[in-house]
Amino acid sequence: xxSVAQPEDxxxxxxxxPLTVKCTYSVSGNPYLFWYVQYPNRGLQFLLKYITGDNLxxxxxxxxAEFNKSQTSFHLKKxxxxxxxxxxxxxxxxVPYGQNFVFGPGTRLSVLP
Amino acid sequence: xxxxxQHPSRVICKSGTSVKxxxxxxxxxxxxxxxxxxxxxxxxxxxxxxxxxxxxxxxQGVEKDKFLINHASLTLSTLTVTSAHPEDSSFYICxxxxxxxxxxxxxxxGEGSRLTVL
Numbered sequence: 001x002x003s004v005a006q007p008e009d010x011x012x013x014x015x016x017x018p019l020t021v022k023c024t025y026s027v028s029g030n031p032y033l034f035w036y037v038q039y040p041n042r043g044l045q046f047l048l049k050y051i052t053g054d055n056l057x058x059x060x061x062x063x064x065a066e067f068n069k070s071q072t073s074f075h076l077k078k079x080x081x082x083x084x085x086x087x088x089x090x091x092x093x094x095v096p097y098g099q100n101f102v103f104g105p106g107t108r109l110s111v112l113p
Numbered sequence: 114x115x116x117x118x119q120h121p122s123r124v125i126c127k128s129g130t131s132v133k134x135x136x137x138x139x140x141x142x143x144x145x146x147x148x149x150x151x152x153x154x155x156x157x158x159x160x161x162x163x164x165x166x167x168x169x170x171x172x173q174g175v176e177k178d179k180f181l182i183n184h185a186s187l188t189l190s191t192l193t194v195t196s197a198h199p200e201d202s203s204f205y206i207c208x209x210x211x212x213x214x215x216x217x218x219x220x221x222x223g224e225g226s227r228l229t230v231l
Binding site: 032034036041042043044045046049090092094100101103104105106 | 117119147155156157159162204206208218219220221222223224225227
């Protein structure tokens with residue numbers, strides 16, 4: 001069975017500092033990995049994905065994520081956080097040819113001015 | 114491209130009435146759409162998988178007679194909450210999986226619908 005863990009409910013970081021939102025997964029075979037962001041009372045917005053190829057994936061709004069197969073991780077990073085990055089972040093996994101995405105529990109990011 | 118429209122964004126209804134929420138893929142076809150429920154400060158709970166032209170697949174614990182799903186075309190899925198009760202109040206989100214093209218397999222989300230049952 002597929003599963004996604006986001007070990008931190010909440011991440012606080014000062015504006016201008018680098019941020020990391022952690023994600024680990026468990027899946028049979030090679031995973032497709034995704035990050036989504038949700039602002040209050042809104043749907044989820046796609047940030048980036050890893051399918052194959054380069055382990056470092058760059059996405060929207062300056063975010064990037066690194067796929068680490070040995071550690072089964074896909075941590076989301078940004079070199080310099082903005083207050084506007086404050087939101088709920090979801091990591092998700094899907095197996096190739098699979099129907100369903102499995103989402104992590106979400107991590108609330110607060111960027112303090 | 115790849116826009117999913119969800120309507121209504123907010124709805125308030127009386128207990129016992131039914132409410133229909135629409136999910137449309139505006140510029141792509143989606144043979145598969147998903148319906149989620151999200152409680153405050155909680156993750157997404159998958160309710161059901163909606164497949165065009167066939168019956169929806171419901172997750173364990175989700176009452177299919179209460180949450181009616183119809184996926185009549187490649188661009189539209191509807192969720193009807195029947196005989197709504199206050200405990201059905203929640204934020205409902207749909208997503209659509211791109212069927213073909215350069216974004217095939219990717220998932221795009223609607224903006225969500227906040228249901229309040231009085």
